[in-house]
Amino acid sequence: MIRQGERKHELNKLREEINILKKEIAELKESAIRYKTLFESANDAIFVMEDDRFIDCNQKAAEMFGCRREDLIGETPYEKFSPPFQPDGQPSQKKALQKIKAAFKGQPQFFPWTHCRLDGSLFETEVSLSLIEIGAKKSLLAIVRDVSARKRAESALRRAQEHYQELFTQIPIGLYSTTPEGEILDVNPALIDMLGFPDKKSFMKIKSFDVYVDPQERETLKARLEKDGVVYGYQVRFKHRDGRVLWVKLTTRAIRDNEGKIIRYEGAIEDITQQKKSEEALKQSEAFLENVLYSIQDGISVLDPDLTIVMTNQVMEKWYTSNLPLVGKKCFEAYHNRNQPCHPCPSLRCLESGRTEKEIVPGLKGSPVEWIELFSYPLKNPITGKIEGVVEFVRDITPRKKAEELIQKSLKEKEILLQEIHHRVKNNLQIIISLLRLQASSEKDNRLINMFRECQNRIKAMAFVHEKLYQSRDFTRVDFTQYIHDFAQELSTAFGVKKKGIKLKTELEEVELDINRAIPCGLIFNELLTNAIQHAFPEGRAGEIIVRLHWEEQGQISLEVWDSGVGLPADFDLEVPKTLGLMLIKSLTAQINGQLAIGTGEGTSFKIVFPG
Template sequence: MRGWGSGGRGESISVTEIFIHDLFNHHNHVGGEKVTHIDLFSGANQFELIVNTVHEPLLVLDTEMKIIFANRNFYNNFKVKSEETIGNSIFNIGDQQWNIPKLRELLERILPEKTVFIGFEVEHDFPTIGHKFMLLNASEIHNDYAGKKLILLAIEDITERKQAEEELTKYRQHLEELVDKRTMELKESEERYRRLFQTSKDGILLLEKQKGEIVDANPAITKLLGYKYEELYGRNPQDIGLLKDIGDFQNFIQKLNETGFIRYDDVPVETKGGKGIETEIYFVNKTKLIQCNIRNISERKQKEREIQESLKEKEVLLSEIYHRVKNNMQIVISLLRLQSRHIKEEKYREMFKESQNRIISMSLVHEKLYQSNNFTRIDFEEYIRELTNGLFRSYGVDKDKISLTIDIENISFLINSAIPCGLIINELVTNSLKHAFPDGMKGEIKIILHSVDENMIELVVSDNGIGIHEDIDFKTTKSLGLHLVTILAENQLHGNINLDRSKGTKFKIKFKEVK
């Protein structure tokens, strides 16, 4: 490969010839077998092939920084052509894109002083191939044959490595930030846990998982049990009278690992001073430890026992009240019954009977209340069946002629709803028995009580008798019974009442239970 003319020589000398000449002189000088120029020059082509297989781009420069040789990888990597490279200053090739200040510094200042330089890093933006990081290795070469000093410049493209290093640095910084953040979070979490641990009203023990020995105890547990911290540390809870009933500790650990949480209620514990306290104990599985919380519930349990005793007393009192009210009503009923025997006019005797039945309906509520389990609610279906059976007996009605159908949902009422509802049923069934089936007419009375809509209850009392005349307004009639039904439905139950006359008589009352 021809590249430059030597001073005074008539022909140009290739770089290959220069290196071959050096090799020839060296070989003969060290006493090797005599080698002729013809032998060496015959390998010139092989030399260029070897140089062109070198991975790094290679340049040979003269002292004027003109390029006299470039290997194939220089052209391939930096996208320049031979004709614009050979014989030109390195700083001028490719529209002066190699005019790099650091490269000038290396070739013009550093290299003349040191003659060899390894690992000189250069960063540059090339218009054609983009941003590059290069590692330059330069060496001066003295050659007598050429009569000139040369510079061998090897260029290693380390862009991908630098980018990988930058990415690795960024990733390392990101990891460090994450580690710092997580460390801070863990520190803050540990501080929060420590504050909670120290200030908790519950006694807390931390146990190691192998033998269950106590490795930490908060102030609340030392106060609760009467032990000093030093007396608890390193001991097993069973040694101080705790957790005697948990069985084999390793089986307990296995169960805790499976569930993560175990709780024991009403656990008796004895303090150091021998005082018995009632506690609830729960265990929480941590990574390396077991957290055991012990809560003193002695005061709460005592309050519960006091409440239970108080409830029993009130239940006895309520039962006695309901029983006395029922008995007093029975006395009133008996007085009315005795008085009615001295009344000759049927109209007034009937009024007394109706009053007796009304009092019976209220008396029956109190009877059911003191017979119930909770003294506040009564089974309304049972109540209605007993109430209506009494009315049928009172009026001497043959059930073969007038049948009774009761369809009641499983509903229980408080006393404030039970009494007005019972009185309404008493009045409407009484009205049907007296007026709906004249002259021995057969028929049916129905009582339906169901929940409808949200929180609403519907009571339907109907018969298929002769019905109420169209001219009669049940809300304004002088009939005490119907007037009482309206008052009870609207003022006591706070509901609404409607009458359907299409097929006999059907009263519909919708209301919410009165609390």
């Protein structure tokens, strides 16, 4: 019975041991499954190494190295799957063995490593080596993480930081960062130079509100930043280190923490002192020009290309009070009560030609300005040359027009009076000629009769001038060409030239003379032509006389009488004239500042040249 009980006890004990063993086996299986799941689902490559070779790896390792698991098992990490040298210049084999050796000594290793895939492409990794024991055997657990993407991101971030730092340093606009309390966190060289500090260290010692001329302006900026978060183009006055005042333009944003509290301000500062000075100079210039514009007593009106009024001075507003406001209306509407442009319109011509145009036009009906003189000047873009408008300069010429009307009326009266005077002078001279003719008819002495006839012709020469004057529209100048032509015909008829067989020709250019020269020139012509008709062709001899009136060089006029007659007497001496006719010719030539020349080649020529 005892032995049977002992056997039963041993059997129960054995059953308990078997159950414990089964439980341990189940736990081991469960642990192996968990290990396998973790091993395969890891996002990093995991290797198990004996000595310096891989004896196992997960699927991620095969994917990372671009091969199959079979390609990895049995390989070392430094032969097929690493370049010959690492980035630090060390041979991959030597460096890898050093790390493996240290890990087997129980010193965990963590280091960067450049691996290569099966196709030879390189990629950056981080490797950790840990000593593990599987049973009684020591192995290494190697975890390899692909950090290529992170390295690229870090490189890009580093380049961006370098670019930002270069931009921060080199940009000619001031950049800054400050706390709400005024502590300066950072400034760039441009801002240091802008405010006259020798270096960044000295700048960082001040508070941001120290540079404001009026610290309240900073408080205003802070309030706007609290409300809007960002402020653009805030113009404020800063103090230069030497005491000068600078105008600056700020663009600033507020940086907040996770709780929404402002922790700092960042922004850009641009020095606009010169711009402000230019703006102030422009304002002063505009004010000056406006004062000039309003001080001018003539009307000024500026039009755009479609004839819309864009500016006027007070004179125009005074003249056209009934059509106020003028600005915004078309000029023909405001100034002429028309619905289309006037004709002729100097401003339209100015826009087309690009030149200054002028016109005299009637004023607005019912306005005291009855007549205006309008000058239109083109407004050209100084860069493109394009006409961008017209400036109308308007002058009230109503008093002038009325004065001109009075002058015209008075002038007409004087013209009538002068015409009557010339007519009466001519009639009086004709009476004298008639008296001389009557006196001559009662004389028997031929010498006296000829003297009377010569006097008649001389007076007739003067009367002829007055006749031409009262027949002319211009009572101050005589058409001397017509005078020579008509008076030559008059003398030709009086002396019966055709009956004597003498041909009279004229070669005349257009010449006008004032009365002070017309009368002496008429007397000279009378003497020359009368002398040629009476003395060049004695005893019924036939011949030719040519009268020439020409313009010479330098504005001189020449009057010439040429004949083909017998020539001058042998004792003829111009310096000692023996006849009244020659004495008159010489005296009258000097009176008109002329020169007398006598030619005796082919025929005889008397030529007088005098200023035109």
